Amino acid sequence: MRSNTPVTKESSRSSIVGATPAIERVFSAAFTFLVTSAVLFALSGLAVILIWAFSAGWSRVDLGLFTNAPSTARIETAGFRTAILGSLYVISGVIAIIVPIGVASALYLEEFSDRTSRFARFVDLNIQNLAGVPAIVFGILGLAFIVRGPFGLGFVAAAGSITLALLVLPTIIVASRESIRGVPRSLKEGALALGASPLKAVSTQVLPYALPGILTGAILSVARAFGEAAPLLLVGAVTFVTFNPRFWSDGYSVLPVMIYQYATRPQASFRLLAFAGVLVMLVLVMLMNSFAIWLRNHYDRPLQ
């Protein structure tokens, strides 16, 4: 402190040197502890499940698990081939339905509808409601309208696809809307001011910018559909199929249901098979997610 500056005693005491008040330090340490333990809790739960599944099922994992058909007679060589195929069929169908319909709905709601109109608000509210409907309700709906009733497809993989698609559509719509809403308005305005039609402005500026977020929504939806068992129980996935399923004809099963079937049997070797099935699912989910993440990074706004 320079001696020639007239400083009163009070102001010289208000120095910036000093410790943060103890109470604030305690609170911030406690808060840090809380949020950190929340993350650790979530991660450790996941880790326990993974480790358990691996330690219990790893001894049964071999190529035959993927290529052999399920069997109750030859337990030692039984596999999941038909269930894997069934799951892939159902999921392909789900993707084919939800991506175009989900993205189109999100685009309509965000870009082309009058958001203040009663219709838009009605749709908006109901999409949020649909996201909260229990999965089994969609199963009953699928049974009544798709397997039987007006569509009458029978117990086929396609019926499973449509039922699961209805279940996860709200997820992809909400995620796509969020992503589209995040696109700066100035980009669309810039395109329109250059004489782009609304459709052109959306397809050349809004959609590419929103694509990574839309893909994230698709990943979430597909992962959920892949692991879903309850609604499929009602639309035909319960059959113990030993032959390769087909998309439009009767008889299919999916991995979660197959795992359930094996797990409910009393013999230890079936339970081992169920654990191995969990690992098969994990591998497939990771493969699908890696592909989707690769796709997302590939299209992730090449020029930032």
Next chain:
Amino acid sequence: MNAESTSESTKSQVEITSMTEFPMGEDRLADTDSARAEVVFKATNLSVFYGTFQAVRDINMGIYAREITAFIGPSGCGKTTLLRSFNRMNDLIPSARVDGSLLYHGEDVYGEGVSPVIVRRKIGMVFQKPNPFPKSIYDNVAYGPRLLKWPKRDMDDVVEESLRRAALWDEVKDRLDESALGMSGGQQQRLCIARAIATKPDVLLMDEPCSALDPIATLRIEELMQELKNDYTIVIVTHNMQQAARVSDYTAFLSVDIDDESGERTGELIEMDRTDRIFTNAADPRTEGYISGRFG
């Protein structure tokens, strides 16, 4: 609205051809070059509403070809709303509605059978905040020409010419493939100007184009505007009165009328004249008050 404005349009068209009247007061404009100026826009009792709220009221003005017209006025006086009604950008707001008539070379901008897409191709716009697309510099400039499906083989020339005209070519010619988002703010704004003029529009609307820029970048844009006015009619909204005085040929002063009961703020045109007159010898005391900093 459509049927009404169509009949209005035919009426006003006759007026324009038969009368030499200028909407901004004939006596003050009869002298010098402006008397033979070509009218690009003619607004007659133009009002813009958002729902029931009237944003600007009864605007009567003319915008002249190859001149720079500046809109000045306090915040919230509807300068930007008025500007955006010229190329129908207000259409993006579902509740927006226009009353009165706005003629562009005698044709009603809001007339029946007029496509906003076509309007915007003739009337380019530069925004307050530079808004380059997250694409390469080249692709930004080529966006408009590609919309119009101009031949690919001419594209390099179009891009180069537009960037030259926007005084940007020398700075970016070696990095046309790089992202436009890596440029400085001033460069981005000049890129947006290059992008707007690439399709050779007739009019350039500029909504506070320099408000996000530093003084040097601002000076460059202002110099650029002087170059561009040889070919383009420019309308600029600005908060900066010195800028209006420096760059524009005509100045329109808008102000806010606050409704005593509802408290609604509606923009009004107080007066419009040659810039030198507005700044030295304004007819309305409110203009003089604003310019000398007494309010706003």
